[in-house]
Amino acid sequence: MEHKTILLVEDNPDDIALTLRAFRKNNIRNEVVVAHDGVEALDYLFGEGSYAGRDPGITPEMILLDLKLPRIDGLGVLKRLCAHERTRKLPVIVLTSSEEERDIASSYEFGANSYIRKPVDFDQFTETLRQIGSYWLTLNIGPPQAERA
Template sequence: MKERAFLLVEDNPMDEALTLRALKKHNIANNVVVAHDGVEALDYLFGEGAHAGRNTEDPPAVVLLDLKLPKIDGLEVLKRIRANEKTRLLPVVILTSSKEQRDLLEGYNSGANSYVRKPVEFTEFAEAVRNLGLYWLVLNELPPATGETS
């Protein structure tokens, strides 16, 4: 079975590059899909727009979701993921710059599985990304997806 994807929703190209570098460095998540705003992320998940025709029966292992995003922000993306029958149980990790209480609270209230603050210090950041990859790709048992074949 093909390794399930890691959906990274990140609008900042620097952060995208750093996250990909950290994942590559630790040799995890070879199958990373990047969405650069909320609309793109939802299109990928629901097989619409630019991703029309994509097999939605093959959901990513985890969504790494930034909060401040163009068009549709992270919290709204999360709410739509939770509202949709197909993606209701999809693991979503908020990966963002702030640890403002209101972000944390709204994140968990909207159904986030986890909330990770991006550290400024790169080694810490790389460590955080590595832990996320290990946890969600290796340790975590996913809920049975519709159409799961394995």
Template sequence: MTQKIIMLVEDNPDDEELTLLALEKNRILNEVVVARDGAEALEMFYGDGPDTFSARGTMPAVVLLDLNLPKVSGLEVLQRIRREASTRMLPVVILTSSKEDKDLIESYAHGCNSYVRKPVDFEAFVQATRELGFYWLLLNEAPPRTP
């Protein structure tokens, strides 16, 4: 059984490092693929380069998607994921600083599977990361590979 991949779409290098640190502290040692803006994320799904998921013949077990991204926003990425047949069932967790109602509503309207607000306190953040990893990598049954 191939190891489950986590995809992190995050433009802030601090947050990227902290997320990786939190995963490490929780001994979640799965591979983490990082896209640093929305365009890069879309390229990984639908491009034809060597680093794309299709080239690797696999899909991430969960996408941790920030909303506020340069170039293509997180919401736009989510919309595209839900529109394309190859990614329609991909579990997507919105991981963001915002808890504006507008963001919550739009994210759910466009079909996110979960919405988590990044806590400021690192201890809380580590705990949130642990629960996310536990849930999406162990507890949750991923959808079958799209034929």
């Protein structure tokens, strides 16, 4: 299980810290790659920019995507992922504070697999992440790696 990477796209360092803490608390030991904005996330996924040289064939097991991001926002990221055959089928869980219907609708439209609102209560937040982890990382069978290539 250790080889399964989680891409966390989040600009808020507090949220990053809390998310990582929550993973830790829930015994989710996967490698977590943090991208601080949309550009960085895309660079990572496509092996470009600061991640130039990284094999884009190795894809994360799941992407936790915040919507409100500097430079390219979450929806922008989704759009790009959706546009590429290679990235289209990556499980993307939108994890955001927004409850805007517009955001929810757009997210699903651009291929998000799930939409979860971050609770303010850290206990609930931890519980949410536990559930996400157990579902997407344990129960869910992702698309074959070969197809991803």
